[in-house]
Amino acid sequence: DAIGTCPTVSKFAGGGTRNENWWPCSLRLDVLRQFTKEVDPLGDDFDYKAAFNKLDYAAVKKDLVALLTDSQDWWPADFGNYGPFFMRMTWHSAGTYRAMDGRGGGGMGQQRFAPLNSWPDNVNLDKARRLLEPIKRKYGSNLSWADLILMAGNVGMESMGFPTIGFAGGRPDTWQSDESVYWGGETKWLTNDVRYGGSKDVLNRTLEEPLAAVVLGLIYVNPEGPDGKPDPMDSAKDIRETFSRMGMNDEETVALIAGGHSFGKTHGAAPGGDLGPVPEAASLEQVGLGWKSTFGTGSGEDAVGSGIEVVWTKDPVKWNPSAFLGSLWNNEWTLVKSPGGAWQFEASNATLSHPSPQSDKKRKPTMLVSDISLRTDPEYIKITKRWLENPKEFEDAFAKAWFKLLHRDMGPKSRYLGPEVPKESFIWQDPLPAPEAEKMNDDQVASLKAKILEAKIDVGKLVATAWSAADTYRNSDKRGGANGARIALEPQKSWPINAQLNDVVKSLSTVRDNYNKAGIGPQVSLADTIVLGGVAAVEKAAHDAGFKDVKVPFTPGRVDAKQDDTDIENVNHLEYPADGFLQYGKGNKASKTEAMLVDKAAQLTLTPPSLPSLLVVCARWTGILTSKAGQLTNDYFVNLLDMANTWTPSQDGELYTAKDAKSGSEKFTASRSDMIFASHPELRAIAEVYSGADGQERLVKNFVKVFDKVMNLDRFDVR
Ligand code: HEM
Known part of the structure; x- marks a missing residue:
């Protein structure tokens, strides 16, 4: 249960001491090589x-x-x-x-x-x-x-009799562990306090972001109370904090816990020490299974899991909205130890009324320490008492919270499949209106494009606006993206990263209004206009660099979201602390700027070769490492790799200045997100390709391909 060593080190199949052991601080690019078709x-x-x-x-x-x-x-x-x-x-x-x-x-x-x-x-x-x-x-x-x-x-x-509100399929499988997820910095499972900066002050400590579990190895909270101390009041603090990290409010949290624990039992017939190796460490004859308990039969009545032995209700395989809440409120609870040695509560007043899993022996009602929080925390008390009187209200709340739990990382409803998709929309789905039936044809697209360019908006800013609208997309939960034009709505329009782009959005909005008034084609959305602005600008930048035939694809059909359909707090989670593509923000003590660039790229499903070409987005806009602003040229890479430059970091190590080695005159400034392409061996190898004699053409080709990909990451409606 701690980071360990193997009894033998294989000399084959990647054994031995690896780069990540020698240089654990090096920037890892493997998160950009996951889930490929291969x-x-x-x-x-x-x-x-x-x-x-x-x-x-x-x-x-x-x-x-x-x-x-x-x-x-x-x-x-x-x-x-x-x-x-x-x-x-x-x-x-x-x-x-x-x-x-x-x-x-x-x-x-x-x-x-x-x-x-x-x-x-x-x-x-x-x-x-x-x-x-x-x-x-x-x-x-x-x-x-x-x-x-x-x-x-x-x-x-x-x-078991619960009326769910439906189910949607549509989650394609992955075939390897997702290495991009930060699960915590602990080196041993269940080490308390690490993600609270060592604090034991349960009521005043804050959980490290973006984590949502109190400790590595648990889904949310310790069922026995914070750090194993059986205090339901303190447990409520942990429950509230962890469930809100998952985007659940108090009612949803209570509904899920009380609803979930209306069924089944916990397993603690004997101390957890009797369990064998976990699946990942088990031997071959266990055929992928772990936790082979040596207690009794090892299963059924003798099963050991959490070490807690609780049966919440009289009929654990039948839905009854009053069973859990009734037991919670109508019994007096005493703290006891389970046969497995774990803290739990027992209804000392009650008769032997709850069943055993495999025999006729009756037991007393029991609860987890965390369950008892639902009758000790003032807010949870209000909710559970109300629902005790109004079981139907509880049932509805549980059905909705359960549906949200299962579907909230699926992104837009256009990804939902199957006959049981609920008709109702929920605000956590970032709802969008239905698209116009008629789409712009090529002539109409060309006409709108011409009108955008006539408006004389800075080419770099057009690209940056389209980019900033689209790069909120995160593949982790398929949220964000250009569709909906939420860049024009709160909270996105007030994010610092968009401050300089609001004017561009306004200008594009005027172009679009005039276009729509002229009745040239079907009504076009602001979202389509913003993306088309980027498309027009990239084409112009390529033409001005001598690539006259370059055409950037455009797929119309985006729609504009309504402010009322936008959950401010939830959308704020899409704001990224640093975005190297737009030369915005910087890293912090925990993560360097360049690591954030790679993380962002992983969310955009970019691969290492496509990465440097996209840095040109910011170069074109800010003039970094180029004297040819507004043109899609490879001089960014030529200048970055030029050994005639001597680079010096600023005091905080975020900005770098290049002086000409001979004359000593200042030539360029660059950020960490640029410098990593000069210093990281694998990224430099790619940057060299683009700086080479044949690099210019390749850059334009790849840039167009990747730009189009990013603009359409959220278009599940047309995929
Ligand atoms: C079982 C803890 C929330 C559904 C368990 C077990 C523990 C636990 C320790 C026993 C595992 C074992 O020994 O086999 C917690 C804690 C929660 C929580 C601390 C949050 C404060 C939920 C939620 C749901 C849920 C939100 C579903 C909506 C269940 C069910 C069982 C169970 C159905 C019984 C499984 C069985 O009969 O094998 N829970 N749980 N729990 N939990 Fe939770």
């Missing part, structure tokens, strides 16, 4: 949307319902139904999501891979996924693991 066994032409649409959805659901009660000897179903077990798997898959960087979540099926497959909090979920394998095999690539893991819990809940 690692995808389904191949280049596989289209998950088409495959999913072929699925007999009703048949999958029917098979899932049958599987839920088909108890297997190798891992018997508690109370005869795997529903609660699958729900926990679903919640843990989706529940790693954090709103700040959109990473985590169930959208990529990452629970199958390390580190998540071996996180202590995911104990025994390896068995839940394995139980689903017959269904996965039957439906093959038409049903991804990512979708199946989430669907299983949803169907489980429905089969």
Whole structure:
């Protein structure tokens, strides 16, 4: 459970001491080489949307319902139904999501891979996924693991009587661990306080951003209370902070916890020390499974998971909106230790009324320390008391919060697939109006383009505006992007990065109004006009550099979002602290500016070769490392790599000045985001390609390709 060594070091397949061991501070580019088609066994032409649409959805659901009660000897179903077990798997898959960087979540099926497959909090979920394998095999690539893991819990809940508001498929699988996610800096699982800067002051400490769990290895909070101290009041502080990192408010938080714990049980028949190696460390004969408990039969009544032994309700496999809240409020709770040695609460006043998973023996009602917070925190008290009186209101709130939990990293509704997509839209989906039925034809596009150029807006600023509108996109949760023109709405228009672009947006808005009034074609959106402004500017910059035939593709059909459909707090999460492409912001103690550039590039799904060509975006605008502002030339790279320059850093190490080695005169300034292309060996190798004799043409070609890609990252409506 700590970063360790292997008994033997393989001399094959990448063994031995690696670069990242020698130089742990070097900028890693591997996050830009993930999820390529080469690692995808389904191949280049596989289209998950088409495959999913072929699925007999009703048949999958029917098979899932049958599987839920088909108890297997190798891992018997508690109370005869795997529903609660699958729900926990679903919640843990989706529940790693954090709103700040959109990473985590169930959208990529990452629970199958390390580190998540071996996180202590995911104990025994390896068995839940394995139980689903017959269904996965039957439906093959038409049903991804990512979708199946989430669907299983949803169907489980429905089969236990819960009215969900629906489900959407549409999550293509990934085939490797996502190395771009920062899960924390701890070197040992469950080391308290590291992400609080060492503070033990539970009520006044702040969780490191962008993390959403109190400690490495848990999904959210410690069920036994902060740092294992069984104090429900303090636990409420942790619950509120971690759930809000996931974008959940108090009501949603209470609904999820009370709703989730209306089902199933926890597993602590014996101390957790009896568990064997985690899946990632288990030996071959365990065929990918871990946590092989040596206590009793190792499963069923003897199962060990969290070490806590709680049964929340009288019928743990049947939905009853009053069961959990009734038990919470109608009992007196005493702190006790589970047979596994963990803190939990027991209803000392109550009779033996709750069932055992595999026998007729009755037990007292029990709760987690974190559950008891729902009757000690003043805000949670108000909510749980209200819902105790109004079970239907609780049921509705849980249904909505559960749907949000499962779908909030899926991005726009145009990605939702299947027959159970709710008609209703939610503000966390960043809703967009339906597109115009008629799209601009080529002549109309050309006409609008000409009008944009006639407005004499600075070419660099046109590119920067289109870029800034589009590069809010983050692939982690498919949010942001140019569609919707939210760059013209709060909060985006007030972000410092957009301060100098508001005038450009206004000018483009006027061009677009005049164009629409003239009735030349279908009404065009501001979003399309902003992107077309960038397209026109890139073409002009290429023409002015001598590439007269360059055409930048343009796909019309974007729409404009409404201010009322824009959740200010949620959209603010898309603001990036530093954006090297636009020479904006800088790094901090934790992350250098160039690391943020690479992270941003990962969110834009850019690969290393495409990266330097895009730096020209800022060079064209700010005149950095070029004397040919407004032209798409490769002199940025020629100047950056020129050994006639001697570079000196500013005091804070963010800006660099180049002096001519002979004359001593100042020639250029550059940022860390530029300098990394001169200093990092792999990036310099690419920059050399663009600075070479044949680099100019390649630069223009690649720039156009990547510019078009970024402008369309969010166009799920046309993909
Ligand atoms: C089980 C903790 C929130 C659904 C468990 C277990 C723990 C736990 C320790 C037992 C694991 C084991 O030993 O097998 C917590 C904490 C939460 C939380 C600390 C937040 C404060 C949720 C949420 C949901 C949920 C939001 C779903 C909406 C479940 C279910 C089980 C469970 C259904 C039973 C699994 C089974 O019967 O095998 N939870 N949980 N939990 N949790 Fe939670």
